[in-house]
Amino acid sequence: MFAYTVRRLLMLIPVLIGMSIITFAVVHLIPGDPAQTIAGEKATPQRVEEIRKELGLDQPLYKQYLDYVKGLLQGDLGKSLITKRPISEEIGPFLAATAELVLTSMLIAVFFGVNLGIISAWRQNSWFDYTSMVIALIGISIPVFWLGLMEQWLFAQTLDWLPSNGRMDPRIQMVPITHFYVIDTLIYGDTEVLWDVVKHLILPAVALATVPMAIIARITRSSMLEVMRSDYIRTARAKGLSEFWVVYKHTLKNAAIPVLTVIGLQLGLLLGGAVLTETIFSWPGIGRYLYTAISERDYTVVQSGILVVATMFVLINLLVDLIYAWIDPRIQYGRK
């Protein structure tokens, strides 16, 4: 397992180099003179020169790239063109907000998706199976923005059960520590605020969870069905094992690999792709941060934002790969 982990970590290096080249290219892919474009049409020539210097665009290309990578290695993501603050400082709270939202919705998606899939497979061709697979199909097909709006209309506006946007009641004053508000309120031990934070999380998390839940349910079902037909499941039954353990121990573990793959991919997609949900629910996450940066033509923020999201994606997939090897001992041996 140790050797496998090291090998897998080493394989990360070329991926990260590739990513740095692509994000580096973002600024250089701006048509025409990047400095002019970034400064805007009405900018004075002095301002354009300033920006050129600021971005190091007056240096030769290879030197620009090396400086960029050197900065990255030191945790320097550059400065925002608009706010002039270091991006590495600015991005933290947004990232935490997104992570909190995405992790919550993944918890919902995994819990419901996996269990729906298991029970559907277990009771194949029953009304439960048909109903949950129809729900899954609807879940995959529903546009997230529409679902978000419907949720707001029903649960916030009509029933007035839950708040419609934001991370917490704006009247509450809290100095964030981790910027994960659930954790922060737990640290402060303030259950009232915790409850408020949780209430704010529910609607966006459910909206965001729908598609991955549906996908996970379908993959779990088909994977479970395949495993249930195998000989070792018959052996497990022949031992006198109860149906619950046959399903949740012997079948689920074998069916887990494709399910994990999907969970990892969805998690990565949500991290960068929660823009719609974050916009609808005014969630101050990384998606909104990038969206604002794009509309304000804050190219350095776009560049760093993409790099951060892509790195997260790669790390999640690394984690998934390590979990594979932990679940299935044959995977490590197969790569020797």
Added chain:
Amino acid sequence: MSQSVLEISELQLHFFTDKGVVKAIDGVDITVNEGEIVGLVGESGCGKSVTSLAVMGLVPNPPGKIVGGTIRFAGQDITHWTNKQMRKIRGKDISMIFQEPMTSLNPLFTIGDQMVEAIRIHKKCSKKEAQAMSLSMLEKVGIKRKGILDLYPHQLSGGMRQRVMIAMAMVLNPRLLIADEPTTALDVTIQAQILDLMRSLNKEYGTSILLITHDLGVVAEMCDRVIVMYAGQVVEEADCCHLFKNPTHPYTQGLLKSIPKLDGNEKRLYSIPGQVPHPLRMPQGCRFAPRCEYVMDHCWSQKPELLETEKGHLSRCWLHQAKEGSGNNGETNATNATVESS
């Protein structure tokens, strides 16, 4: 007279599918006595595996359903036991090993995990005790490898895995072991070792064995008694020696003839003409009629019964039933002819 461990009588198990009712087992009688090794022989699809799964209560329902007959185990009628009741005897009183040792063990759990689990489902004991029991059983089946409990199935060969399966099945000392083609997937030298092992366990523990196979060589080697199945029915039953010397049913005769002989100088291997009938289109009368050399007119329309031809020798064929009944000369001659020819 030894007591019977397993007594299947007049068992009928049908699969209710969209295309129609498949009568997978249609009147099967099997008795296995204490300490006996009984062979269940037949082609693929004749219902021998379904019979064994029915005893374990592992036929998926739906579509499979027992519609008639009884299964008695150790004197108890277990025909309609619930899954929960069956779980108590599965793996403890009746164990089963399967054809495919390569895929019959869960690839994601160690040998130790799987053996300990098999023990602790039925026996209250600590993990340590269960491990010790597993080790001593594994040693009995000839695995003395160090650290075997921590190995995964893919680290063992097919023969070793089948030994593990046998150890797992035997560890709680069951009264009946059902072995469904246990050696089919193994190469010949390993086959012999596994058969030897099963026979010695049968002697040592007195475990009765129901050995399901299509290999008559295995039967001759191992069994006290043989039951031949064809298309969901028992067609012949006899002591092992008796059956090989004096097969009465044309199907059994065909099976025996199709074994290659080392001393023979036949150019072509004998095979029974035709094919097993489609399960949805069983012949009206005798199920073997379309392939039988001695077929007579009423074979097509009337079903023969499984009757005793000699003491302890049963056969489901009009050739022998006619002897006592209508006294048709042609049939009697045919019978004599078959007996002589074999």
